[in-house]
Amino acid sequence: xxxxxVIPSLLLKGQGFVKGKKFKDHRYIGDPINTIRIFNxxxxxxxxxxxxxxxxxxxxxxFDLLKEFANEAFMPLSYGGGLNSLSQIEKxxxxxxxxxxLNTCAIENPNFIKEAVYIAGSSxxxxxxxxxxxxxxxYDLYSHSGTKKHTVNVFDFAKLAEDLGAGELIxxxxxxxxxxxxxxxxxxxxMTENLSIPVVANGGAGSFSDFNVAVxxxxxxxxxxxxxxxYHGKLDGVLIQYPDYEELVKIF
Amino acid sequence: xxxxxxxxxxxxxxxxxxxxxxxxxxxxxxxPVLIADASHIILPGVGSFDNAILKLHNxxxxxxxxxxxxxxxxxxxxxxxxxxxxxxxxxxxxxxGLGWIDGHVIKFSTEELNNHKIPHMGWNxxxxxxxxxxxRGSNKAYRFYFTHSYHATNVAVDHVIGRTxxxxxxxxxxxxxNIYGVQFHPEKSHNFGxxxxxNFLII
Numbered sequence: 001x002x003x004x005x006v007i008p009s010l011l012l013k014g015q016g017f018v019k020g021k022k023f024k025d026h027r028y029i030g031d032p033i034n035t036i037r038i039f040n041x042x043x044x045x046x047x048x049x050x051x052x053x054x055x056x057x058x059x060x061x062x063f064d065l066l067k068e069f070a071n072e073a074f075m076p077l078s079y080g081g082g083l084n085s086l087s088q089i090e091k092x093x094x095x096x097x098x099x100x101x102l103n104t105c106a107i108e109n110p111n112f113i114k115e116a117v118y119i120a121g122s123s124x125x126x127x128x129x130x131x132x133x134x135x136x137x138x139y140d141l142y143s144h145s146g147t148k149k150h151t152v153n154v155f156d157f158a159k160l161a162e163d164l165g166a167g168e169l170i171x172x173x174x175x176x177x178x179x180x181x182x183x184x185x186x187x188x189x190x191m192t193e194n195l196s197i198p199v200v201a202n203g204g205a206g207s208f209s210d211f212n213v214a215v216x217x218x219x220x221x222x223x224x225x226x227x228x229x230x231y232h233g234k235l236d237g238v239l240i241q242y243p244d245y246e247e248l249v250k251i252f
Numbered sequence: 253x254x255x256x257x258x259x260x261x262x263x264x265x266x267x268x269x270x271x272x273x274x275x276x277x278x279x280x281x282x283x284p285v286l287i288a289d290a291s292h293i294i295l296p297g298v299g300s301f302d303n304a305i306l307k308l309h310n311x312x313x314x315x316x317x318x319x320x321x322x323x324x325x326x327x328x329x330x331x332x333x334x335x336x337x338x339x340x341x342x343x344x345x346x347x348x349g350l351g352w353i354d355g356h357v358i359k360f361s362t363e364e365l366n367n368h369k370i371p372h373m374g375w376n377x378x379x380x381x382x383x384x385x386x387x388r389g390s391n392k393a394y395r396f397y398f399t400h401s402y403h404a405t406n407v408a409v410d411h412v413i414g415r416t417x418x419x420x421x422x423x424x425x426x427x428x429x430n431i432y433g434v435q436f437h438p439e440k441s442h443n444f445g446x447x448x449x450x451n452f453l454i455i
Contacts, residue, residue, distance in 0.1 A: 003375065004374075040442075046397070071265070074445060074446070075397065076397055093261075098399060121401075124298055198374075222374065
């Protein structure tokens, strides 16, 4: 049976879902509750929701809205965006989320990963790693929805997150995001070669064959994608879609 | 009335929602009066073993739950960490478990796993054993969502009702009379979870 997870990645901005390119130019996709309901009906493996302004605006998670999401989903839900306290994390679990995704807080205070793992268990703590390739061809680590650059080595940070107990990493090349030209395989391969926890590919999928390649050449355990599940046709009309189980099996 | 034990741990929202979807009234509670009258009891759980068992003891409910489960045959379902708490103890911590089913909890080891990663995260099969009524029904291709680094071991053959291939075939579901434990999350497993939860709630 298929063990690779295929995960729609949904970006929350205010009260609506959006989709962008390279973490910019976000376009409204639709009502989030309805979107989640559709993915639930299509039996999506799991969903990840990122509130893209929560860290920048210093707001925490919108618990009321997130609770409504959880009410619609009988598959695992992950949430990331503006998380910086253990009580937020505990509350997310209570309202129905399985996993929380840490980005900015994990970079600025890596020990927070360890604290979160202590109360929640490794399997519930995901660290999200957003990078860009710089002029010299090396990767830079970013926080704050891709707006703040850090000097720490990306792969050292990934290993640190693993050592501190993170259960999985979701890894994204910002410049590939929304471009539908494929994932950054170099990045994925370097990550999976050095880590023993699962890595989820994010950012760049344009077709189902990108999923296959990410797993077989990149070594990832799961693939996340946005555009491919919300856009359809030459003119990028919005259509929420997700392959059924038989189609998923064929991809890999 | 289905009671989900409120001890400050676990994804309780989804269990309630799923129970309601199946037509059962479900409530999150730590009220002993309500629990004593429950038709079915569910123990969720997420996080680390010691943290969970200590929090459970702190509610003062353990003696009541032990009586209901082991002496009064009340249907009882432990989910994920909730299943692990049913055993004698875990490698993850130093505290004792409830000890209602003989067995122990250990971490997946890299030797047994070949190339698989820890935690075990994602959808996987459950191969039913011993014809438990938890898996009754026409659905042979069971798959459920798992998210854990530790699993049960040293459980009597008669008490094993499901195994899952991950490295070796580890024990993913147990039953001793009216006490059930599942390592996976039925409340996060779409229709497979609905079917299993329905089977439990009609006991």
